[in-house]
Amino acid sequence: MSRNAQGITLSNGQKLRINIARAAYQSADIFLLDDPFASVDRRIANRIFVNLFGGILQNKTTIFTTDALHLLRNVDRIIVVEEGEIHEQGTYEQLLRNRGLFSELVREFVIKEMQGRAERERRYSYSDYS
Numbered sequence: 001m002s003r004n005a006q007g008i009t010l011s012n013g014q015k016l017r018i019n020i021a022r023a024a025y026q027s028a029d030i031f032l033l034d035d036p037f038a039s040v041d042r043r044i045a046n047r048i049f050v051n052l053f054g055g056i057l058q059n060k061t062t063i064f065t066t067d068a069l070h071l072l073r074n075v076d077r078i079i080v081v082e083e084g085e086i087h088e089q090g091t092y093e094q095l096l097r098n099r100g101l102f103s104e105l106v107r108e109f110v111i112k113e114m115q116g117r118a119e120r121e122r123r124y125s126y127s128d129y130s
Contacts, residue, residue: 012039020048024056031057033064037071045071069109078102 010018016039023031036052037045049071053062072078072092079089080102088100095102 013041013044016040017044017048020052024052028060030061031063033062035065035067037066037068042068042070049074069106070113080105 016036020033020036023033037048040048045068049068053074066072075092077089078092078095080087080095080100082101088095088098088102090098096106097103
């Protein structure tokens with residue numbers, strides 16, 4: 001959290017959303033966003049994605065970096081960069097079919113999501129009987 005001159009405190013996620021909104025309302029035709037979903041949870045990332053790319057940036061060229069793989073189903077093209085070089089590129093479906101680095105990253109992402117969900121369910125079920 002940071003405090004500005006008026007004493008208002010903003011979280012990193014709030015600052016990120018303000019900066020994204022400021023950028024989105026510029027009259028540029030191309031936008032470069034460096035991990036715009038980094039400081040927000042999955043639910044907020046989904047809302048930002050839908051509002052930006054389904055709305056204000058819909059007809060703009062937007063290039064962004066992210067590890068939020070769950071959002072990439074809805075983009076036109078994915079470029080996978082490893083150690084500074086383009087490793088593979090294509091649509092979400094093409095890259096999954098290629099069984100390369102991207103499909104491995106998605107597989108690992110899904111496994112982590114399932115483990116996290118199982119852990120949350122376990123915590124809630126234990127707290128019900130405590």
